[in-house]
Amino acid sequence: MKFFFVFFIYVPFVYSELHTFMTTYTGINGQTFEGIPEFSAVTTLDGQQIDYYDSEIKKLIPRQDWMKYYAATDGWKVDSEIREQVQNIYKNNIQVLINRFNQTRGVHTYQRMYGCEWDNETEDSHGFDWYGYDGEDYVSLDLKELRYIAAVAQGIITIMKWDNNRAQLQLLQQYYRHECVDWLKKFLTMRKVDSERRAPEVSLLQKDPSSPVVCHATGFYPSAVTITWVRNGQEHHENVEVEEKLPNEDGTFQKTVILNVHPDDWKKDQFVCVVEHKGKTIRKILTEDKIKSNRNNWKMNQHFCVAEHKEKTIQ
Structure with a gap:
């Protein structure tokens, strides 16, 4: 080796x-x-x-x-x-x-x-x-x-x-x-x-008013999760991008689903991001005040056991 x-x-x-x-x-x-x-x-x-x-x-x-x-x-x-x-x-x-x-x-x-x-x-x-x-x-x-x-x-x-x-x-x-x-x-x-205590934290993210809206769930465990966009009470799949699920460094997971829709549409119709995890459902209604936007610097969050013996000296 x-x-x-x-x-x-x-x-x-x-x-x-x-x-x-x-x-x-x-x-x-x-x-x-x-x-x-x-x-x-x-x-x-x-x-x-x-x-x-x-x-x-x-x-x-x-x-x-x-x-x-x-x-x-x-x-x-x-x-x-x-x-x-x-x-x-x-x-x-x-x-x-x-x-x-x-x-x-x-x-x-x-x-x-x-x-x-x-x-x-x-x-x-x-x-x-x-x-x-x-x-x-x-x-x-x-x-x-x-x-x-x-x-x-x-x-x-x-x-x-x-x-x-x-x-x-x-x-x-x-x-x-x-x-x-x-x-x-x-x-x-x-x-x-x-x-097992980790439920997802769900956020709606947008880089600027003309950018897609991202439904971002993170910090959840186990990894099984379902994220869907709902428009006026019906599942909406048009212009929706589902990103790959990713691991976090603490053993939990994160996942994003991107909605490509013009602001005029989501202001006229009701869009909801629905996250289902371990039998629980989290809903985020898409409104301007629910969007987290950092337009200057927007980023997505992409025993110890010691052997009970003394370390040996080399001679």
Whole structure:
């Protein structure tokens, strides 16, 4: 597996029975661009960022609204402290690797990606724990054989040391088999409970008086939604454009249906945007005072789990 150096992770929310829970630590040594921290930590659930930490802000930040409930617990403070500890360890580890690879200058990165996958249909799960250096694989943990594998010759010294700690390896095996999956399920439940409360927010939008009128529904979950334009009590399909449903970063969805109609027509006849979601109906009657229009700058809105073991130092 190739290791790719990343800072920000965004994958559109998709329906899948396979769920992934992953934490990525990234340490950097050398001159970097302004605004790029020397250490960052990102946790994702099904590809969506749920928390973030870096060496400049020096605190753990929830990236989803539903994570704020967890952020209010004592566990959040512990997680923040762990990030600070890992930050200091990474500073040392990068320097060890620079010497091991006989490098004297340049920007170098050390990264770890670990977590687990769980299939909620079969209940199958597996853990993963990968380390990379300068964008390439360095070492990885084989949980079946319960040993580390070196991807490069420089990693042999590391795996010899880590493989000798059998008690630590067994703790990791238990963690990836049970605790990691338990955290994954917990956060899935928190996300689901929060999302089930999400009814669509419906707005009528128009760039200027001569532009089409957009019926925009956003922030709803689950994704099934029906949006129709009704003219004088009858469904209206003429000059109506239905846009593709899109995911929002918080796991909810948005959808737009555009009505191309002259203002004289919708002022003479009654046009209503009807949004149906989870058995509930929202109606927006098209009138001038109901339209949201920002004509100068109009835009459409287009656990964390820490493995309960100490981050290892490289020697």
